[in-house]
Amino acid sequence: MFLNKMNMKKINKQSNFAMFMVLFTLVLGYASCKKTDEGAGGQPVITRVRLISKTDTLKNVVHRITLDSNLTYDETRQVTFDSTIVAGRLNNQYAIVGENLLTTLSVSFNGLNVNYNPALLTDHSIIISIPEQTPYGTSQSNKLVVTTKFGTASFDFPILQPPPVITSFSPVAAGAGETVTLTGTIFEGVTKVAFDLVPAEIIGTPTKTQIQVKVPAGVVQSRILVTTPGGTTRSAGSFGFKSLLYDDAFPTGWGSYFGYNSTRDLANTLHVKRGTSAIENTFTDGYGALQIGYNGSTIDVARSGLTAIKLSIYGGAGIVAGSKVQLVINGNYGNAVPITLTPGTYTDYTIPLKDLGSPTVITEFVLQSLGNAVPSVIYVDDIGFI
Incomplete structure (x- = not known):
């Protein structure tokens, strides 16, 4: 009996010691892991x-x-x-x-x-x-x-300036010496603006979002390039026209007829995108049209190197969000291109001729209302081919 009690005490002491060692190892391991989790410490x-x-x-x-x-x-x-x-x-x-x-x-x-x-x-x-x-x-x-x-x-560790971003320019066409305003972002430190390879004079003090330049002599149609410390960016849209349909007036040969189910003011001065006048067209029918006919020598698309038509439209009275017209060339209604209008402002549109049936000559231009309110008014300016 006495021996058994002595053995039990010995076993208890050994068990307590073993438990102590386990706890010590766990604490040591936790401290070691904590040190590892925090790295070696010290100044980074x-x-x-x-x-x-x-x-x-x-x-x-x-x-x-x-x-x-x-x-x-x-x-x-x-x-x-x-x-x-x-x-x-x-x-x-x-x-x-x-x-x-x-x-x-x-x-x-x-x-x-x-x-x-x-x-x-x-x-x-x-x-x-x-x-x-x-x-x-x-x-x-x-x-x-x-x-x-x-x-x-x-x-x-410097952060490099990104390339400039050109969002728009106005007007979309202008003569030599006239002012064009470029709008975009990241124009800081602009060093050069060019119309393709022809440098343009920067006027005034550019800002991060706007640059004004004078159109160089001899520029008919080109892209605009802006160079800053971040690089050079080329405009998505084209400046100018290879063949002009309407500026402030029609060139010789255009205007033998003007539309159906609509009335128009060809010398309107109320909403003008550029110059002194724009075409005001009032639709008197939900599917009326501004129709401009050509009564002279036809425009040869290949000879002139034409690839797209460019125009600007202002959504006037009766035009709401979602209002549309369709553009038709040479009476080819099977290849009409719908255009969504913006109320209260001019929007620039560039439409490839291949989307309009790939005409080889240009003889007629039509903007037809697509079920818009009656009456409704659009203003059209700067129509041409690029």
């Missing part, structure tokens, strides 16, 4: 910023090797890809590489905090995306700043 360091994707890796490059004046041969070497970059672009993803980054609390570019993915955070890298609203340009600090639980690291 940024060593470089690199691209996430290697899609722009150079392909194998052929190098010409010259051993002496009489012997040369070619060899192909794999070019090593270096993903390190020295400047960033908006809406792109990068990896910040360094040391002691696991406890990152914030990342900023030029003072703007940006999002990062905590699930991808390691002691040596941070995955970030540079958002569209990030400040850029020479007036900025050009600093990447990472703040962790143990300090702050700063790194020289």
Whole structure:
């Protein structure tokens, strides 16, 4: 009996010791994991910023090797890809590489905090995306700043200006020396505006969203190009006309007849897109039309190099959101193109001739109402072919 009690005490002491060791190991493991989770600690360091994707890796490059004046041969070497970059672009993803980054609390570019993915955070890298609203340009600090639980690291890293964006220009056609206003975004630091290859004079002081230029001599029809520190952008729409149908008046040969189930004022001055007048057309029937006939020599599409028709329409009284007209060339109603009108403002339209039946000559122009209210009014200006 006595021996059994002694053995029980011994067993209890061993069990208590074993339990203590288990608890000690668990505590030690927790402390070790906590230290690992927080990295090694210490001041953060940024060593470089690199691209996430290697899609722009150079392909194998052929190098010409010259051993002496009489012997040369070619060899192909794999070019090593270096993903390190020295400047960033908006809406792109990068990896910040360094040391002691696991406890990152914030990342900023030029003072703007940006999002990062905590699930991808390691002691040596941070995955970030540079958002569209990030400040850029020479007036900025050009600093990447990472703040962790143990300090702050700063790194020289400018954000590059994006290319300019041209949203519109007005007027859509003008003579030499007249002013054209370009509207868009990211026009900061504009250095050049050109009509195709012909430079234009910039007048006044450009803003981030607007530039005014004088039309160079000799420009009939062209694209407009804007150059800034971010690059060069070409306008989607074309300036000018190769063949003009209506400006402030009709050229010789046009206007032998003018429409059906509608009335019109060919010298209207109420809503004018450019110049001194525009065509005011009042539909007196839900399917009435502004019809302009040509009574001279036909316009040869191929000889003139025409590919599209361009015009501007203002939605007047009776025109509501969703109101439409259809454009018809040469009476080809089987290839009519519907146009949605905008009430209270001019809208520019460019319609490829192939969508209108690919005419080889131009003899008639029609804008027909598609069930609009009666009466309803449209104003039409700057009709021509490009």
